[in-house]
Amino acid sequence: MITNETVDVLIIGGGASGAAVAWSLADTRMRIVCLEQGDWPEPSRYPSTGLDWENRQFGDYAISPNRRGMKADYPVNDDDSPIKIANFNGVGGGTILYAGHFPRMHPSDFRVRTLDGVADDWPIDYWTLEPYFAINDRMMGVASLAGDPAYPDKEAVMPPLPLGRTGERLGRAMNELGWHWWPSDSAITSQEYQGRAPCINLGHCGHGCAQGAKASTDITYWQEAIRNRVELRTNCRVSRIETNDDRMATGAWYFNGDGEEVFQPAEIVIMACNGIGTPRILLNSASERFPNGLANSSGQVGRNLMFHPYGLARGTFDEKLDAYRGSRVFMWSMQFYETDQANDFKRGYSYQFTRGFSPAITAINGMADGLLPWGEGHHAAYLSLFERQAGMVSICEDLPEEINCVTLDPTLKDANGIPAPKITYRLGENTRKMLDHSLARATEILTVAGAKDIVTRAPLPYAGWHLLGTARMGDDPRKSVVNSWGRTHDVKNLFIVDGSVFVTSGGVNPTSTIQAIALYIADQIKERLHDLFA
Amino acid sequence: MTFSPEAASLRLSDSQVSCLASIAGHMIPASAEFGVPAANDPAILQDMLSIIDHRDHAAVVALLAHVDEAAGGFLCALGTAEQAALLARLRMERPGFFAVIENIVARAYYRDPRVLASIGMEYRPPFPKGYLVEQGDWSLLDPVRQRGRIYRDA
Numbered sequence: 001m002i003t004n005e006t007v008d009v010l011i012i013g014g015g016a017s018g019a020a021v022a023w024s025l026a027d028t029r030m031r032i033v034c035l036e037q038g039d040w041p042e043p044s045r046y047p048s049t050g051l052d053w054e055n056r057q058f059g060d061y062a063i064s065p066n067r068r069g070m071k072a073d074y075p076v077n078d079d080d081s082p083i084k085i086a087n088f089n090g091v092g093g094g095t096i097l098y099a100g101h102f103p104r105m106h107p108s109d110f111r112v113r114t115l116d117g118v119a120d121d122w123p124i125d126y127w128t129l130e131p132y133f134a135i136n137d138r139m140m141g142v143a144s145l146a147g148d149p150a151y152p153d154k155e156a157v158m159p160p161l162p163l164g165r166t167g168e169r170l171g172r173a174m175n176e177l178g179w180h181w182w183p184s185d186s187a188i189t190s191q192e193y194q195g196r197a198p199c200i201n202l203g204h205c206g207h208g209c210a211q212g213a214k215a216s217t218d219i220t221y222w223q224e225a226i227r228n229r230v231e232l233r234t235n236c237r238v239s240r241i242e243t244n245d246d247r248m249a250t251g252a253w254y255f256n257g258d259g260e261e262v263f264q265p266a267e268i269v270i271m272a273c274n275g276i277g278t279p280r281i282l283l284n285s286a287s288e289r290f291p292n293g294l295a296n297s298s299g300q301v302g303r304n305l306m307f308h309p310y311g312l313a314r315g316t317f318d319e320k321l322d323a324y325r326g327s328r329v330f331m332w333s334m335q336f337y338e339t340d341q342a343n344d345f346k347r348g349y350s351y352q353f354t355r356g357f358s359p360a361i362t363a364i365n366g367m368a369d370g371l372l373p374w375g376e377g378h379h380a381a382y383l384s385l386f387e388r389q390a391g392m393v394s395i396c397e398d399l400p401e402e403i404n405c406v407t408l409d410p411t412l413k414d415a416n417g418i419p420a421p422k423i424t425y426r427l428g429e430n431t432r433k434m435l436d437h438s439l440a441r442a443t444e445i446l447t448v449a450g451a452k453d454i455v456t457r458a459p460l461p462y463a464g465w466h467l468l469g470t471a472r473m474g475d476d477p478r479k480s481v482v483n484s485w486g487r488t489h490d491v492k493n494l495f496i497v498d499g500s501v502f503v504t505s506g507g508v509n510p511t512s513t514i515q516a517i518a519l520y521i522a523d524q525i526k527e528r529l530h531d532l533f534a
Numbered sequence: 535m536t537f538s539p540e541a542a543s544l545r546l547s548d549s550q551v552s553c554l555a556s557i558a559g560h561m562i563p564a565s566a567e568f569g570v571p572a573a574n575d576p577a578i579l580q581d582m583l584s585i586i587d588h589r590d591h592a593a594v595v596a597l598l599a600h601v602d603e604a605a606g607g608f609l610c611a612l613g614t615a616e617q618a619a620l621l622a623r624l625r626m627e628r629p630g631f632f633a634v635i636e637n638i639v640a641r642a643y644y645r646d647p648r649v650l651a652s653i654g655m656e657y658r659p660p661f662p663k664g665y666l667v668e669q670g671d672w673s674l675l676d677p678v679r680q681r682g683r684i685y686r687d688a
Contacts, residue, residue, distance in 0.1 A: 048660040055585055055641050067589055107688040117688060126688065145675075151682040163611055163670025171674045173593040180684055182675070200664025210661040325665035338686050359655060363640035368633060374561045374625075375618065 002262040005033045010252055012238045012281065014038075015093015016511050017498040017518040018272030019085035019217035019225065020136065024522035026228035028529070032247030033264065034230065035254050037237040038072030038090030041218055044207035053204060061207040062172070063097055064462060065089065069396075074414035075423075076276065081425035083307050083464040085276065091234060092218035094274065094465065098238040099205050100187040100214045100351055102142055103508035104133050104516070107152065108338060109397075112504050116339045118346045118430075119399050122477050122503045124520070126152070130422065132516035134521075140215035140515070142191040143199075147184045148182045150334035159190050161199060162321040164362040166355045167331050173449035179335040184352065185512070187215035188327055202328040203358065236262075239418045240285040241269055241294050241494065248533070249294075249494045255416040268525070268532070271496045272518070275305065275467030278500045279406045280421040282471065295471070295488035300481050302407055302477045304400035304469040306505040309427060311435045311458035313442035314354070314391030315451025316371070316384065323356035323387035330355065333392075336441060337507055346431040347397040351442065356389040365389075369455045391446060393460070394438030396431055397507035400469050400526075427459060435459060466510050471500035485528075486521030492533045497521050544591040546583065546598075552610045553598045554577050558639045560621050570652045573643045583641035593634040600624070600631065 001059045009025055011018050014036030022034050047056035058067070063086040065073040072089040088097045107126040112119050130152075137144075137157050146156040148175055160183035163171065167183070174181040188205065191198050194412060199213035226232060235257035242250045242263065251265035271278045280304035285294035293301050333351040340348070366385050367373030373381055412420040427435075435458040446454045474480025477489035482501050488494045498520040499510055506513070525532065546554065559574035573577065586594055601609050606622055609617055625632050643649055647657040 046661070049662075050659050051645065051657070053659050054645060056654065058637070058641065059587065059589065062589075069589070106685050108686040109688075145672075147679060149678065150685050152685065162667045163672070163674075164667040165670070168670045168674060171670075173636040175674060175677045178677075179683070180678060182678065182682070200662075201667045202660040202664055204660055223552035322667055334684060338684070359644035359650065359653060360640045363644055364637050367636045367640070374621070375563060376565075378562050379565045379570060381654065383568075395644065400673070438575075 001183055002260060004262060004264050006202060006251070006267065007033045008263040008266070009033070009268045009270065010035070011270045011272055012252060013093065013272035013274070013277065013498065014091045014222065015094050015272065015274065015491040015503045016217055017514050018093070018138070019221035019286060020515045020518040021270055021497045021522045022230045023221040023225040023228070024137070024231050024519050025525065026225050028526055032230045032233045033301065034356065035236040035238055035252065035264065035267070036091055036232060039234045040091045041096050041208060041216070043208065043210050043212060045291040046210040048202045048204040048207070048210045052265055053250055055356050057207045061097070065204070069199055070416070074418070075412055077409045077412050077420055077422040078464070081464070082427060082461060083425060083459055084462050085467070086462060087274065087287055087467070091222060091232065092216040096208050098465070098511060099208055099329040100327060101509050102140070102185040102187040102512045103332060103350065104154070104185070105149065105506040105508060105510070105513045106150070106337065109504060109506040112347065116346045119504045122472065123473055127225065129513070129516045129520055132519040133512060135519055136512060136515045137185070140187045140220050141189050141193045141196060142185050142187050144185040144415050145183050149336065150180055150182065158193060161186050161188060161190050161327055161330050163331065164326055164355065165319070166321045166353070169317065169321065169449055170353050170390065170445065173445050174410070176448050177445065179268060179333060181331055181333045184330055184332050186327060186330065189213045194424050203324045203326055203328065205327050213281065228346060232289040237414070237418070238281055238283060239416065243287060243289055243294065243491065247289060249491050255310060259416065260523070262487065268495065269494050270499045271494070271500070272309045275470045275499045276406050276421050276423070278496055278498055280408065283408050284419055290490070295490045295494060297490050298478055298481060300472055300479065302470050303402045303405045304472055305404040305406055305423065305425060305467070306398040306400055306469040306502065307425070307464050308395045308398055308443055308466045308505060309372070309431050309435055309458070310392065310460040310463040311394040311396065311438045311442065311456065312460055313454060313456045314389055315446035315449070315454040317388045317390065317449070317451055320387040321356055321390050324358035326355055328354050336438065337341040343437060345430045347399070347430070347434070347507065349394045349396040349434055349438050351392045351394055352439070353392045354390065356387060359386065361390070362386045371453055371455070392442055394435065394442060395507050395509065396434045396438060399430055400472070400504060401428055406470050466499065466505065468499040468505050468510060472503050473501040474503065485524035486517070495521060544586065544588060546586070546595070548596065549608060550598045550600070551583065553602055553608065554582070554594070556609050556617055557601065557621060557635055558582065560618055561639050562638065562643055569585065570649050570653055571646070573639050578642050578646050579644070580640055585641055586638060590634055590638060596637055597631055
């Protein structure tokens with residue numbers, strides 16, 4: 001075994017939150033090392049650069065780590081969940097494959113107990129995070145249109161992405177219904193920005209942006225963090241955190257690219273491995289001092305797993321729309337976001353409207369939807385679908401339930417012999433009702449927009465992107481894992497900055513909020529450096 | 535169980551390839567009207583075989599075995615009409631089982647240059663040329679502005 005020199009700060013995970021916290025802490029001039037289990041992505045080899053661009057989304061750029069099965073990936077046992085895990089392991093993490101859809105959580109999301117009598121309030125609020133949302137928008141380069149009535153005022157860093165024909169068609173329908181819609185905040189450059197080229201509508205954002213227009217953290221935060229002397233060590237998979245008799249973290253054990261086990265001592269350890277990777281490592285760090293897993297005196301590590309269950313609706317139109325061109329996700333609706341006493345569920349959902357599909361996906365969906373026959377009628381039916389489809393997905397707020405959890409699989413292990421995470425997840429009754437509501441309203445929207453052959457589906461199985469809640473934030477150490485500024489209650493030099501700390505999920509994509517929280521916690525660390533471990 | 539990813543393409547036997555070709559031909563036949571080949575066109579079939587990797591190999595082999603068994607030996611031994619009827623019945627019984635084959639056939643067929651030309655799409659990767667998307671009419675947002683704020687204070 002190898003032991004490295006002690007560093008001041010050890011960050012585990014080089015994705016959305018790890019990059020943000022590394023960048024922010026870099027100005028302390030502390031010695032900072034980040035361990036990332038994957039490698040640097042190579043934009044020049046992203047699928048959209050080759051003729052096999054559609055095919056590779058089912059292979060090395062598949063969203064499921066179990067299907068992808070690359071060296072950087074670890075297996076996830078998600079057999080006991082109707083929603084399967086999606087992620088990416090490498091510098092940039094999930095931002096390599098995300099759509100760049102970049103909504104913030106709303107003010108009410110942080111006060112759900114007070115406002116709606118469900119789950120728990122957060123110990124922080126929207127206004128605590130607001131300055132960090134703004135910094136993050138500038139760091140990631142967010143295209144947006146100011147004045148969205150679904151949010152408090154926020155700065156537009158650059159103009160929004162185009163509405164296109166799809167946006168016009170669906171926007172008119174929303175106006176006819178009198179319902180809210182707005183161009184999305186998108187972490188995709190609409191103009192040249194800090195050395196990044198503007199979006200050229202490759203339409204394949206979900207499998208790496210070869211243009212560099214989409215803000216993945218390998219080309220945003222990490223570039224500046226490394227210039228500021230943060231060391232990012234790739235192909236290093238952490239297995240467990242070590243502690244001492246003072247119940248402090250002393251560093252982390254990891255396997256390097258050659259399979260050697262290495263110990264990295266550190267004064268501060270920061271977990272940034274997402275809502276599955278973080279509890280996996282904490283649970284695997286069980287010891288005599290921490291028999292139930294590290295920082296788990298509350299028993300909450302791994303519990304309260306929240307996804308965003310997705311409902312899908314798509315229809316076929318009588319004219320050609322944008323199809324495979326342009327960012328797939330480009331406008332949203334928050335019409336049904338807030339609790340409505342007329343509904344039989346609490347809280348709500350957002351819609352993200354979606355453009356159409358590329359050639360092969362049109363065929364695959366068409367056959368699955370029963371709209372594209374085998375045999376002679378195939379070609380005519382195909383042309384009635386191709387470039388003529390559009391729709392939306394609803395992103396439903398998932399309430400925390402202890403039964404939904406991440407544990408360690410007793411038999412399944414990764415290539416280094418580290419136990420794999422096992423997911424246990426049931427769709428809650430509130431969420432089911434919300435999904436039904438969202439599909440009914442989506443059908444109304446598409447009908448008013450003039451679509452035919454409307455297909456609805458929920459929950460989408462391969463949509464477990466948003467991994468939240470498994471090391472929740474709270475003031476009460478008996479009911480939460482980290483305090484209001486990200487430090488674990490049990491281990492005073494161990495912090496968590498990823499989606500694990502979410503108390504509730506909101507009904508929007510979480511990356512913007514995850515990164516704002518990471519920046520907020522980094523500032524808390526900097527402000528409290530003189531008595532950080534008190 | 536230990537996770538050990540593989541990357542190599544896996545070969546199908548000649549009889550498995552024949553069965554796959556028959557299924558693909560029934561799924562997407564040639565059309566003079568649309569000027570397109572069938573999905574069992576030699577070049578497309580070859581491409582199809584190249585994309586069956588370790589991720590799908592077992593499911594494809596299982597499906598082909600199921601079809602051949604239901605055909606009483608080999609699907610190819612049946613007449614065209616009998617093949618079509620059998621495949622329709624089997625698809626009805628187990629649509630999910632056929633989804634893997636539909637996926638693979640579609641991925642190979644809809645990247646063939648002749649097919650892409652027939653649907654009006656250039657045979658090129660998206661990058662670096664990209665595509666054009668119209669800005670759209672931003673005045674459509676005026677009614678949304680006029681309705682005013684919808685978020686709750688908290």
